[in-house]
Amino acid sequence: MKNLHNASTAELQALDAAHHMHPFTDGAVLHEKGVRVITSAKGVFLTDSDGNELLDGMAGLWCCNIGYGRKELAEVAFAQMQKLPYYNTFFQTSHPPVIALSRKLAQLAPGDLNHVFYASGGSEANDTNIRLVRHYWAVKGKPQKTIFISRHNAYHGSTVGAASLGGMAGMHAQGGLPIPDIAYIDQPNWWAEGGDLSPEEFGLMRARQLEDKIVELGEGRVAAFIAEPVQGAGGVIVPPETYWPEIQRICDRHDILLIADEVICGFGRTGNWFGSETFGIRPDIMTIAKGLSSGYQPIGGSVLSDEVASVIDEGGDFNHGYTYSGHPVAAAVALENLRIMEDEKIVETVANETGPYLAGKWAELADHPLVGEAVISGMMASVALTPDKAARAGFAAGVGTAGLRCRDRCFENNLVMRHVGDRMIIAPPLVLSKDEIDMLIDRAVKSLDETYAGLEKDGLLQPA
Numbered sequence: 001m002k003n004l005h006n007a008s009t010a011e012l013q014a015l016d017a018a019h020h021m022h023p024f025t026d027g028a029v030l031h032e033k034g035v036r037v038i039t040s041a042k043g044v045f046l047t048d049s050d051g052n053e054l055l056d057g058m059a060g061l062w063c064c065n066i067g068y069g070r071k072e073l074a075e076v077a078f079a080q081m082q083k084l085p086y087y088n089t090f091f092q093t094s095h096p097p098v099i100a101l102s103r104k105l106a107q108l109a110p111g112d113l114n115h116v117f118y119a120s121g122g123s124e125a126n127d128t129n130i131r132l133v134r135h136y137w138a139v140k141g142k143p144q145k146t147i148f149i150s151r152h153n154a155y156h157g158s159t160v161g162a163a164s165l166g167g168m169a170g171m172h173a174q175g176g177l178p179i180p181d182i183a184y185i186d187q188p189n190w191w192a193e194g195g196d197l198s199p200e201e202f203g204l205m206r207a208r209q210l211e212d213k214i215v216e217l218g219e220g221r222v223a224a225f226i227a228e229p230v231q232g233a234g235g236v237i238v239p240p241e242t243y244w245p246e247i248q249r250i251c252d253r254h255d256i257l258l259i260a261d262e263v264i265c266g267f268g269r270t271g272n273w274f275g276s277e278t279f280g281i282r283p284d285i286m287t288i289a290k291g292l293s294s295g296y297q298p299i300g301g302s303v304l305s306d307e308v309a310s311v312i313d314e315g316g317d318f319n320h321g322y323t324y325s326g327h328p329v330a331a332a333v334a335l336e337n338l339r340i341m342e343d344e345k346i347v348e349t350v351a352n353e354t355g356p357y358l359a360g361k362w363a364e365l366a367d368h369p370l371v372g373e374a375v376i377s378g379m380m381a382s383v384a385l386t387p388d389k390a391a392r393a394g395f396a397a398g399v400g401t402a403g404l405r406c407r408d409r410c411f412e413n414n415l416v417m418r419h420v421g422d423r424m425i426i427a428p429p430l431v432l433s434k435d436e437i438d439m440l441i442d443r444a445v446k447s448l449d450e451t452y453a454g455l456e457k458d459g460l461l462q463p464a
């Protein structure tokens with residue numbers, strides 16, 4: 001069968017348009033423009049079907065933490081496929097890779113988070129959390145505790161449950177979402193929403209919305225609060241320092257579970273193994289995926305505290321699970337990925353060397369005429385584009401106009417840097433070297449310069 005490895009870009013684009021439906025995409029616009037076809041990758045660089053080499057400032061989709069092309073992972077997958085390519089973990093069975101991975105995750109996860117329920121990715125894991133947490137409260141004799149509190153502009157995945165947990169208006173507008181019993185509070189986005197408050201005041205104010213919401217709904221109805229330590233898909237929103245301690249205080253005070261969605265922040269992204277450690281969060285459950293396998297295999301899961309796991313264990317059958325829960329090849333690859341991260345001290349390097357180096361360079365972007373704020377946590381960072389720094393204003397041209405232009409300039413300059421509205425975001429592979437950081441910053445500055453010049457030329461530097 002023709003594998004298309006030698007096909008031309010035009011041929012690939014035509015076939016893609018004819019038969020492939022893309023996620024989060026306007027198909028008609030895409031067919032018009034044509035897809036960019038990525039054919040190979042090595043280290044932190046992607047190669048496209050025209051032979052361009054792009055610096056991947058997004059680690060794929062926030063996942064390829066150890067970089068591309070690590071043969072060890074391919075070898076482990078090959079060996080596991082020969083030995084036991086598939087078996088399930090239902091009906092009183094298990095297998096060595098999933099047992100070894102579970103032990104490793106219990107070692108790495110903070111506190112008493114010692115038990116893993118597997119899924120194929122973050123969305124499925126958050127769906128698990130909805131069923132598991134409601135079941136947990138039912139087993140504890142409090143079946144009325146069913147409501148999840150989440151945040152506007154949170155991203156928790158794209159299945160019906162996970163998209164309901166998320167606070168993305170565009171997602172809720174399609175397919176009859178959200179499901180019942182999900183409530184939302186506002187996000188801790190000081191730059192866009194902080195008004196005259198200091199970041200510290202604003203952080204406390206937004207955290208206290210959680211307490212107000214619990215009181216409004218009644219503690220007896222609230223099951224859990226779920227949040228990303230740093231919002232990722234929402235635009236890399238690093239919360240004010242006051243935010244998480246206050247959230248933790250509120251969760252401790254009220255009888256609800258705290259779920260840290262670590263799908264992006266986990267596995268070194270913020271300079272610790274988990275974002276919960278960076279921000280002093282003590283979750284009852286962590287959602288994991290992405291960096292768990294560096295994206296080499298689809299795998300995710302929910303990591304549960306001793307207490308949550310023991311209640312679930314007391315509750316008889318938990319009628320939930322996926323064919324690929326704890327898939328042996330995915331588990332073996334994830335375990336090898338974690339071995340490489342530990343042996344090569346990738347998290348320590350981000351914490352002590354490359355992270356601080358990137359942070360110094362990233363902070364300088366705040367001086368650019370188009371940039372309102374530049375924020376970073378470990379190796380995830382964003383800049384807010386603005387026509388008026390002092391007023392922290394958006395663009396009269398509409399949200400995303402400047403961001404999309406900047407994204408396109410980045411592509412032209414061989415840098416993958418995403419836009420979320422008018423925030424430009426990066427989450428590069430954690431193995432990015434200092435030389436590669438210099439290259440990333442040079443390309444980002446060039447792209448910002450060109451975007452600024454283009455907006456000026458077209459009269460689009462007007463504040464909203």
Ligand code: PXG
Pocket residue numbers: 061120121122123124126155156157158228232233261262263264287289290300
């Ligand atoms: N939680 C968080 C915090 C995520 O970022 C998920 C859950 C869902 O994981 P899966 O593996 O089911 O996709 C995610 C995923 C974007 C983008 O545009 C981000 C994600 C997925 C797709 C697009 O930045 N994050």
